[in-house]
Amino acid sequence: MDHPASTTALAFVGSDLPDEDLELLRRLLLECRGFDLGGYKGACIKRRIAMRIRACGHHAVAPYLQLLRHNQGEMDRLLATLSIHVSHFFRNPSTFTTLQRHILPELLQQTAQQNRPLRIWSAGCAGGEEPYSLALLLAELLPSGQGLSLLGTDISPAVLEQARAGLYDRSRLAEVPAAVLQRYFCAEGEKLGLRAEIRRLVVFRQHNLLQEEERFPAADLVLCRNVMIYFSRAEQEKILSRFAAVLPEHGFLVLGKAETMVGAGCNYFQVECATERIYRRNDRSISFQAQEPGVHKE
Ligand SMILES: C[S@@+](CC[C@H](N)C(=O)[O-])C[C@H]1O[C@@H](n2cnc3c(N)ncnc32)[C@H](O)[C@@H]1O
Numbered sequence: 538m539d540h541p542a543s544t545t546a547l548a549f550v551g552s553d554l555p556d557e558d559l560e561l562l563r564r565l566l567l568e569c570r571g572f573d574l575g576g577y578k579g580a581c582i583k584r585r586i587a588m589r590i591r592a593c594g595h596h597a598v599a600p601y602l603q604l605l606r607h608n609q610g611e612m613d614r615l616l617a618t619l620s621i622h623v624s625h626f627f628r629n630p631s632t633f634t635t636l637q638r639h640i641l642p643e644l645l646q647q648t649a650q651q652n653r654p655l656r657i658w659s660a661g662c663a664g665g666e667e668p669y670s671l672a673l674l675l676a677e678l679l680p681s682g683q684g685l686s687l688l689g690t691d692i693s694p695a696v697l698e699q700a701r702a703g704l705y706d707r708s709r710l711a712e713v714p715a716a717v718l719q720r721y722f723c724a725e726g727e728k729l730g731l732r733a734e735i736r737r738l739v740v741f742r743q744h745n746l747l748q749e750e751e752r753f754p755a756a757d758l759v760l761c762r763n764v765m766i767y768f769s770r771a772e773q774e775k776i777l778s779r780f781a782a783v784l785p786e787h788g789f790l791v792l793g794k795a796e797t798m799v800g801a802g803c804n805y806f807q808v809e810c811a812t813e814r815i816y817r818r819n820d821r822s823i824s825f826q827a828q829e830p831g832v833h834k835e
Pocket of ligand 1: 620621622623624625628660661662663664666667690691692693696744745746747761762763764793
């Protein structure tokens with residue numbers, strides 16, 4: 538349970554958190570939960586940790602570390618605070634309009650000509666809102682007989698469980714057109730449930746973008762929106778290069794509206810649509826190894 542912080546003591550804010558203490562916390566999270574803070578932006582992470590320290594009524598790291606060692610509930614709350622899971626269906630609707638009108642038809646044509654399934658990867662998919670939005674578009678666009686492999690991955694097992702359940706508060710569905718809402722969702726208590734015919738189009742699995750050993754699945758279209766914004770620039774560059782390695786020439790990468798192509802990533806992508814942060818893979822070769830085709834299937 539959260540304790541009210543004392544009003545007489547000075548507020549403990551993120552910048553008060555010494556790097557040595559952050560390192561102690563990083564090691565504890567890595568040891569207990571396999572979660573490595575190392576690749577995340579320092580200032581942003583420090584602010585969030587400070588929030589939890591204050592919420593527990595402390596003004597320093599040492600007693601909080603002590604608490605964390607014995608309190609799994611607080612460990613869960615800290616991890617939830619560190620990885621923000623906010624998402625909703627058709628987030629940034631204009632991005633989905635561009636995907637629907639231009640990108641998906643082009644990819645469907647290409648993959649049909651090559652007689653193979655269209656492969657889409659939503660990396661950092663939170664509760665499934667992003668890959669399900671694509672599934673809703675494809676339910677209308679996909680020609681019969683055309684194969685589809687739609688993969689949603691996230692570091693958090695808890696959000697993946699929610700994604701598989703496909704039950705949403707109405708607030709997450711504000712951008713869904715009324716006709717789509719009526720056709721593909723049904724009321725389940727206070728929530729709306731996505732129909733099985735759409736849910737079964739998406740496979741969810743756990744995947745950590747920051748883990749070197751973790752292979753990246755091959756895809757024709759990768760969406761990684763509002764995820765790398767929390768990562769250090771060095772990690773962003775590494776991940777962008779790894780996306781380049783799994784995309785074929787003319788494949789597409791979509792970033793969040795507040796994100797952009799940085800560093801080494803610029804060598805492998807050209808801007809397709811600047812306002813929507815859509816990039817097209819160029820023909821420069823790169824040598825990270827993708828997973829075998831077919832890993833999208835469970
Ligand atoms: C703000 S949500 C973005 C959801 C969705 N892409 C969107 O734009 O609406 C960020 C997601 O990234 C996930 N995430 C954070 N660190 C990650 C990592 N290292 N590997 C994979 N996913 C990560 C979080 O768990 C969270 O669900």
